[in-house]
Amino acid sequence: MPRNTGAEGVEGGVGVTALLVAAARAIETHRDDALARDVYAEHFVLAAPASAGWPVRIHQVEDGDANPLWGRFARYFGLRTRVLDDFLLRAVHTSSARQVVLFGAGLDSRAFRLAWPAGTVVFEIDRAGVLAFKHEVLDGLSAAPSAARVPIPVDLRADWVAALADAGFDPAAPSVWLAEGLMFYLPPAAETYLIDTVDRLSTGGSALAFEVKLEKDLLAYRDSPLYTSTADQIGIDLLTLFDLEPRPDSAGDLTGKGWSTAVHTPFDFTRHHGRGPLPEQNDALAGNRWVFATKPRA
Template identity: 85%
Template sequence: MVSTTHRDAGVEGVEGGVGVTALMVAAARAIETYRHDTLVRDIYAEHFVLAAPASAGWPVRLQQVPDRDANPLWGRFARYFGLRTRVLDDFLLRSVHTGNARQVVLLGAGLDSRAFRLDWPSGCVIFEIDREGVLAFKNKVLDGLSATPRAARVPVPVDLRADWVAALADAGFDTAAPSVWLAEGLLFYLPAIAEEFLIDTVDRLSTEGSALAFEVKLDKDLMEYRDSPLYTSTTQQIGIDLLSLFDREPRPDSAGALESKGWATSVHTPFDFTRRHGRGPLPEDNDALAGNRWVFANRP
């Protein structure tokens, strides 16, 4: 467990840059949790938002947003994060309940609370990889709530730009056993070469029966959407300029790379799942979500 005795270790990881986006997603999950037609319940999400100075005053209920669902950030964008959480929850649970994989690796875990929320089968181990400051803040909040994980939870405090493979091995990851991997809201921020390395590494560490889900953006030019309501409202309302955080290099074909290595993949738009669940964002003009894709892969 990461030490949380020093104040900086408890908040610095979520006070700026990419780290603060984890608070934005937590606020979205809190709002989703208390909708009458919720797709996912995360009772821990609001506590992360309320505990961090960076998110002081942010809404954690839709009733706290004056224009409710008409608000591009706390309405449509928040609903997107709720849908994404539900879809990836379903992927993880389906993967561990229908196969032999009992190792789950959350790459860039952020303020995800799946180790505490989901119905894991016996013997599951959840490895949470993220920067030390992020995990320290997360641990501090969860400890304060006396939260109990529903599977063995192993925080792995390491930056994904460092030797996270060695850190994961030291934490007890078994390369000879099937594993389930998740990169949620992560690859947007990585250079193309780092995404290629991550995908190659997951392939190398995964035996038969493993699975992987990740999120990518396929926009040819992100700046085409610089005036999108999602981006402008996020900047104006909470001071997060997502376009300054996203890597703007041309993206690699990670789904194709996995297929060439023998994985079976499927690629979906978020709107596919909006239609499936009857809730979530649908396409609109000048849509910053137009290039988003959710990729699911299995190693037979």
């Protein structure tokens, strides 16, 4: 596949982590027992010079599933993809919500690969460079979205609320929100602002899912195989990208605002689906939590 000329948006910092997740989704897609399938993922990986040499199938990894990065960590991202796919589809199919907002959408292709109800609009919020790279790859594949897709090229540190409104978002209608793999990188105040704003913009019947880490000290896992293998094999030191300040209790805040909130470990879903990562010693996934919240109708 030709190298993407607009790859600058995913060539460094947090942007390159989108390629890591895309590679994991590609590997998951080609497994016989795949939990999620994303036929676009490998094209993102191969199009960017930063990731063109990464594996997109597990047989391309010398030690296969024993590899902490392309085995266990990639399985984690595959499981997360499936769980959040299920959340989004369940939310729109069991309610009248037809607005879906993806924060830090990165190389998410859900607007193209999921079976959305008629009338669904998917708003994708991310930095302009990331969205431009995604557009170039998908345009090259002649990919057609299965919902109305509205990219919103804005940094979450800027006025994304105004940009969302300008793009046609209606706060009077139910909405579904997703912050996948995002909160780790935000300062605590930005996370609190996001949660408070989602509450303010959500009418009854809306839903939200997001991922957080609960460790008091992320550096306690600095020598975890997941972190060290990611740094050694592809040069991404995740701990230099994460915000290391104490995190707010966003799930508790939502409960206090009247949302119905459930907090799960990833391992809960590994046991449910029968595949995925399980706890191990010195586990960088130990503090990860997936939060699901719904706002009751008045």
